Amino acid sequence: xxxxxxxxxxxxxxxxxxxxxxxxxxxxxxxxxxxxxxxxxxxxxxxxxxxxxxxxxxxxxxxxxxxxxxxxxxxxxxxxxxxxxxxxxxxxxxxxxxxxxxxxxxxxxxxxxxxxxxxxxxxxxxxxxxxxxxxxxxxxxxxxxxxxxxxxxxxxxxxxxxxxxxxxxxxxxxxxxxxxxxxxxxxxxxxxxxxxxxxxxxxxxxxxxxxxxxxxxxxxxxxxxxxxxxxxxxxxxxxxxxxxxxxxxxxxxxxxxxxxxxxxxxxxxxxxxxxxxxxxxxxxxxxxxxxxxxxxxxxxxxxxxxxxxxxxxxxxxxxxxxxxxxxxxxxxxxxxxxxxxxxxx
Numbered sequence: 001x002x003x004x005x006x007x008x009x010x011x012x013x014x015x016x017x018x019x020x021x022x023x024x025x026x027x028x029x030x031x032x033x034x035x036x037x038x039x040x041x042x043x044x045x046x047x048x049x050x051x052x053x054x055x056x057x058x059x060x061x062x063x064x065x066x067x068x069x070x071x072x073x074x075x076x077x078x079x080x081x082x083x084x085x086x087x088x089x090x091x092x093x094x095x096x097x098x099x100x101x102x103x104x105x106x107x108x109x110x111x112x113x114x115x116x117x118x119x120x121x122x123x124x125x126x127x128x129x130x131x132x133x134x135x136x137x138x139x140x141x142x143x144x145x146x147x148x149x150x151x152x153x154x155x156x157x158x159x160x161x162x163x164x165x166x167x168x169x170x171x172x173x174x175x176x177x178x179x180x181x182x183x184x185x186x187x188x189x190x191x192x193x194x195x196x197x198x199x200x201x202x203x204x205x206x207x208x209x210x211x212x213x214x215x216x217x218x219x220x221x222x223x224x225x226x227x228x229x230x231x232x233x234x235x236x237x238x239x240x241x242x243x244x245x246x247x248x249x250x251x252x253x254x255x256x257x258x259x260x261x262x263x264x265x266x267x268x269x270x271x272x273x274x275x276x277x278x279x280x281x282x283x284x285x286x287x288x289x290x291x292x293x294x295x296x297x298x299x300x301x302x303x304x305x306x307x308x309x310x311x312x313x314x315x316x317x318x319x320x321x322x323x324x325x326x327x328x329x330x331x332x333x334x335x336x337x338x339x340x341x342x343x344x345x
Contacts, residue, residue: 001013001047001048001049001050001299001300001312002300002302002310002312002318003049003050003051003052003302004052004302004304004305005021005052006052006054006056008023008024008025008304008305008306009021009022009023009024010022010024010302010304010310011050011052012029012312012318013047013048013049013050013060014047015046017043017044017045017046017047018031018047019031019032019034019043019047019050019060020032022318022334024304024306024308027334029334032077033077034060034069034071034077034079035077035078035079036069036079036082037079037082043060043062043066043069045062045063045064045066046062046063046064046066047060047061047062047063048061048062048063048097048098048099048100049061049098049099049100049101050101051101051102051103051109052073053103055074055124056072056073056074057070057071057072057073057080057123058070058071058072058073058077059071059101059109061098061099061100061101061111062096062097062098063097063098063099064097065096065097066096066098067082067083067084067085067093067096067098068082068083068084068093068098068101068111069081069082069083070082070083070123083111083120083132084096090130090131090132091130091132092132093111093113093116093118093132093134094113094115094116094117094118094134094136094148095113095114095115095116096113097113097114097115098111098112098113099112099113099114099149099150099151099152100112100150100151100152100153100164102153102154102155102161104155104159104161104174105155105159106174107123107124108120108121108123109123110153110161112150112151112152112153112163112164113150114148114149114150115148115149116134116135116136116148116150117134117135117136117145117150117163118132118133118134118135119132119133119135120132121133135179136148143178143179143180144179145163145165145170145172145179145181146165146167146168146170146179146181147165147166147167147168147170148165148166149165149166149167150163150164150165150166151163151164151165152164154202154203154209155203156203156209157203159174160172160173161174162203162209163179165181167181168181168182169181169182170182202249202250202251204251204255204257205251205253205255210249210251210257231277231278232244234277237277239269239279239280239281240277240279240280241259241261241266241278241280242261242263242264242266242280242282242284243261243262243263243264244261245261245262245263246259246260246261247260247261247262247297247298247299247300248260248298248299248300248301249301250301250302250303252303256268257278258301258309259280260298260299260300260301260311261296261298262296262297262298263284263296263297264282264283264284264293264296264298265282265283265284265293265296265298265301265311266280266281266282266283267280267281267283268280268281269281283329283331284296285316290333291327291330291331291332292330292331293311293313293316293319293331294313294316294317294319294331294333294335295313295314295315295316295317296313297313297314297315297316298311298312298313298314299312299313299314300312307323308320308321309321309323311331313345314345315345316333316335316345317333317334317335317336317345318333318334318335319331319332319333319334320332320334
């Protein structure tokens with residue numbers, strides 16, 4: 001994953017259990033040494049998600065039963081707390097396999113796991129003053145979360161949280177404390193049936209909710225109209241989305257959508273007629289062109305504060321997209337020495 005940091009930094013987590021920080025001004029990587037409770041031991045686990053708060057607090061979620069770690073970057077990366085499902089104190093969470101971490105507009109931290117959703121409140125006053133609320137599916141309560149497997153979280157302009165679960169989409173209203181599950185409509189032209197396998201979630205500049213699906217394309221929802229629209233690869237349309245296995249979605253401030261798939265990077269093209277299907281420009285790897293994107297298997301997309309677009313790939317490392325100057329449309333590559341098995345591209 002690639003996530004924004006502070007002071008012109010990017011955080012990168014790799015499947016080789018390493019956390020890296022990239023200085024965008026110096027264009028240099030540094031390996032972050034994160035300690036555990038064991039004296040002299042460092043964190044060695046698959047990292048699933050990272051977020052950095054304004055005050056220098058770093059939250060690190062682990063995929064392979066490692067739990068959730070909280071560090072103080074302003075104090076030599078000191079370990080503040082370790083959250084697990086077997087903690088016998090205030091640091092108990094629902095499960096040790098973390099799928100996503102999200103900070104809402106009130107400063108609460110939401111932690112998705114493979115069994116239950118967690119909200120950490122009051123964390124600005126120190127780890128011991130935190131309150132952790134766990135949310136589980138309750139079959140007898142229709143206003144509970146619809147499934148215990150939880151993932152991506154986003155927040156819309158009205159403060160409603162949108163949560164990916166193992167049984168489609170849930171919204172959460174903080175004022176009422178209630179969840180609402182979006183059900184499959186048997187009579188609808190566009191339904192939520194396929195949302196049981198959606199992988200990524202985005203709320204765009206106009207408040208439209210975008211869902212990237214596994215093998216089925218992209219679905220968007222105009223909430224104010226309760227209207228769905230499905231975008232898929234069309235073999236009869238040369239400028240359609242190139243592949244239906246969606247791995248990442250990003251939108252520019254200008255409204256341009258970038259969609260990563262298993263077979264390339266798609267950029268939406270401005271349409272003259274809003275009723276016509278969206279046209280896409282495709283970027284793929286060309287082995288004969290060292291300035292093409294390094295891999296077709298896109299995993300994450302992010303634009304930094306300087307306006308630079310970064311693309312994380314599977315096996316191809318990190319790409320920086322060149323949009324201006326004498327090389328528009330080309331990519332610069334950042335990867336690790338493949339002879340070093342400590343790292344992963």
